[in-house]
Amino acid sequence: MALPHDSNETSYLLPPNNEDWDRQAIPDFVYGQKDLMAEGIQWPRNAPGVLEALPQSPFDAALCSAWKQRVELGLFRYRLRELQTQILPGAVGFVAQLNVERGVQRRRPQTIKSVRQAFDPEQFNFNKIQPGEVLFRLHREPDLPGTLLQEDILVVINVSPLEWGHVLLVPEPARGLPQRLLPGALRAGIEAVLLSLHPGFRVGFNSLGGLASVNHLHLHGYYLAHRLPVEQAPSEPLDPGGHLHLLRGLPAPGFLFYTRGPGLDLESLICRVCRATDYLTDHEIAHNLFVTRGAPPGKTSPSSALTGVRVILWARKSCFGIKDGEAFNVALCELAGHLPVKTSQDFSSLTEAAAVALIQDCRLPPSQAEENLREWSRVPVGPANQRKTMLRKRNLRNVLKRKLPSPLTLHSRLS
Incomplete structure (x- = not known):
């Protein structure tokens, strides 16, 4: 059972008097290997869209109780109510939600000109938030691999939430790290998914140029009580070891990494993913x-x-700034199939074809996507694997050059 430091009980709630918030130490959420639940987490057949219908882990209980209190205290830019939701007709299975307040009241994104832009302490960053916005600190016990590389990960409310429980995972904010994915941050994100008993708790990362609005290292985490197409979309292997796959049957093919849970397999995945994101960042490619x-x-x-954890990486065209005229902006959740829509008119008129067109507009040209893969997934190829590798590269070229299949073809791939 996950416990706070030096106590059998803890409260992640703020004291009633806001003058005491500055003096209250940030509580630690301490967890170990036994708290990471890799198997047995499935969507219920009868009520997949009801968040309260599922059991809670200690992590879920801590996050949800503290998040709910911050709602009652008015620390968000708007009070998130139950969002109008629809599954767009078609083969993909997009989950569209109407979130007018986020479209209107969220903080304007910072001026970003480069995927590798340096941290600027004069701009808004997570050292400037109110004390009450911090829920707790994630603290890993020493029984987990990689503990020597542990960072302090603050769990902070997103004051302009996409959905219930929307938080930010912020590694060591005082260090002033730019928005570039690091192994410790990715490990915390994957472990947060494994700490939750809810199959709809997801974590994501937007690079600069990939619609990150703040250039201070952070990941997003939130609950969505709906299945998404990326959970079960089929894939094709792209390397001889089977460590990298191409997720297909979706509007934007993504590179799929998979782990069954904590241990050496997870650590290897983290290294492979960060190797890929380092390459993309160094080459000014948003993701x-x-x-x-x-x-x-x-x-x-x-x-x-749902026997493990999928990590999907999309390399994409850079987009600096928000496109106000679009029904939605394409970032981590939209590529996964969750579409937060800004206006009632767009919500009522949005079709699968229109959503697909917006997402595909952000795709890299196939030749550039193939070059990225070839560079970051270099492996020694002996004679026995040479023909197999050539066939897989040819398969990648064919997949990346395809136009979006018809809805009927998409349906057959997803079923």
């Missing part, structure tokens, strides 16, 4: 990343079990 429980790579079906 988005999404972490969710999901089925193993390969051929899947809607009934496939």
Whole structure:
């Protein structure tokens, strides 16, 4: 059972008097290997869209109780109510939600001109937030691999929430790290997914140029009580070791990494993903990343079990600033199939074809996507694997050059 430091009980709630918030120490949420639940987490068949219908882990209880209190205290820019939600008709299974307040009241994004832009302490950053916005600090016990690389990860409310429980995972904010993915931050994000008993708790990362609005290292985490297409979309292997796959059957093909849970396999995945994001950042290529429980790579079906964690990485065209005229902006959750829509008119008129067009407009040209893969996934190739590798590269070229399949073809791939 996850516990706070030096206590059998803790409260992640703020004291009633806001004058005491500055003096209250940030509580630690301490967890170990036994708290990371890799198996047995599935969507209920009867009520997949009801958040309260699922059991809570200690992590869920801590996050949800503290987040709810901050709602009651008025620390958000708006009070998030139940969002109008629809599954867009079609083969993809987009989950569209109307969130007018976020579109109007969220903080304007910072001026970003480069994927590698340095941290600027004069701009808004997470050292400037109110004390009450911090829920707790994630603290890993020494029984977990990689503990020597542990960072202090603050769990902070997103004051302009997408959905219930929307938080930011902020590693060591005092260090002033720019928005560039680091292994410790990714590890915390994956472990947060494993700490939750809810299959709809997801984590993601937007690079600069990939619609990150603040240039201070952070990941997003939030609950969405709906299945998403990335959980079970089929994939094709792209390297001889089977460590990298191409997620297909979606408007924007993504690179899929998969782990069954904590241990050396997870540490290897973190190294591979950060190697890829380092390459993209160094070459000024924007990207988005999404972490969710999901089925193993390969051929899947809607009934496939969520036996591990999928990490999906999209390299994309850079976009600096928000496009105000679009129904939604394409970032980590939109690429995964969750579409927060800004206006009632767009929500009522949005179709799968229109959503697909917006998402595909952010894709890299196939030749550039292939070059990225070739560079970051270099592996020694012996004679026995040479032909297999050539076939997989040819397969990648063919997949990346395809136009979006028809809805009928998409349906057959996802079913």
